[in-house]
Amino acid sequence: xxxxxxxxxxxxxxxxxxxxxxxxxxxxxxxxxxxxxxxxxxxxxxxxxxxxxxxxxxxxxxxxxxxxxxxxxxxxxxxxxxxxxxxxxxxxxxxxxxxxxxxxxxxxxxxxxxxxxxxxxxxxxxxxxxxxxxxxxxxxxxxxxxxxxxxxxxxxxxxxxxxxxxxxxxxxxxxxxxxxxxxxxxxxxxx
Numbered sequence: 001x002x003x004x005x006x007x008x009x010x011x012x013x014x015x016x017x018x019x020x021x022x023x024x025x026x027x028x029x030x031x032x033x034x035x036x037x038x039x040x041x042x043x044x045x046x047x048x049x050x051x052x053x054x055x056x057x058x059x060x061x062x063x064x065x066x067x068x069x070x071x072x073x074x075x076x077x078x079x080x081x082x083x084x085x086x087x088x089x090x091x092x093x094x095x096x097x098x099x100x101x102x103x104x105x106x107x108x109x110x111x112x113x114x115x116x117x118x119x120x121x122x123x124x125x126x127x128x129x130x131x132x133x134x135x136x137x138x139x140x141x142x143x144x145x146x147x148x149x150x151x152x153x154x155x156x157x158x159x160x161x162x163x164x165x166x167x168x169x170x171x172x173x174x175x176x177x178x179x180x181x182x183x184x185x186x187x188x189x190x191x
Contacts, residue, residue: 002039002158004054010157011058014164017152018132019061023166024068027129028092030082030142031059031110032073037135038158044075047108055134055157056112071126072113073139074099076104080141082126083110086119094123129167135160146170 013094018024034043035051062068073080081097083106089096099122101110112119127144134157139145143165150164171179 002051003011004050007038007051007118008054008058008175011055012155013154014132014152014157015058015061017154018150018164019065020151021044023164024062024130024149025066027068028067028088028126029062029069030073030126030128030131030139031109031113032131032133032135032137032139033161034109034135034137035105035108037160040159043135043137044107046119047103049103049108049112051158051178052108052112055109056116059132070113071123071128071142072110073137073142074101074122075137077105078110078122079081080138081106081122081124082142083120083133084123085117086121089121089123092126096127097124103167109125131165133163134163136163142163143167 033055035048036046037043038051039046039048041165052129063070069088071084074081078099078101101114104112126142128142131139131143135138144167147165147167150166152164154162156162
């Protein structure tokens with residue numbers, strides 16, 4: 001059995017480290033979370049809305065402190081659809097799907113998030129600017145190209161492995177490509 005107070009502390013540390021990193025300053029962030037894994041059980045076997053409640057309260061601090069928008073990923077039973085506010089769905093032009101997540105079909109975290117939002121909807125997919133994956137829920141399908149790992153000291157919440165990422169624009173070009181404005185020199189393509 002995992003202690004909710006310990007989970008709260010772990011989540012506070014993770015959110016604090018992410019805020020300190022400055023990686024999540026705007027945009028859309030995917031949250032993938034297995035409350036079963038947080039509790040020390042196999043993903044999809046022991047969903048827990050009490051754990052979801054504690055995590056949701058801490059994760060909301062990202063929005064409060066930065067203005068990022070959050071998208072909570074459902075489990076594979078809803079094809080990893082995402083819970084967002086309708087205003088986010090409209091702002092980003094996201095394709096809506098018809099379902100309501102419940103703990104057994106969607107997951108406890110997505111189900112809890114759905115109940116907390118003012119006007120929640122499910123969307124089929126997004127291209128997010130960053131992500132937090134609690135319990136190896138496979139959030140990569142919802143990230144923009146190119147994902148870059150965020151290295152923070154806290155590696156878990158409860159018993160769940162933690163991974164975070166941000167994205168950056170793809171670097172294109174070849175030997176002549178310049179990626180920093182300070183490196184720009186005058187010349188032609190023929191040189």
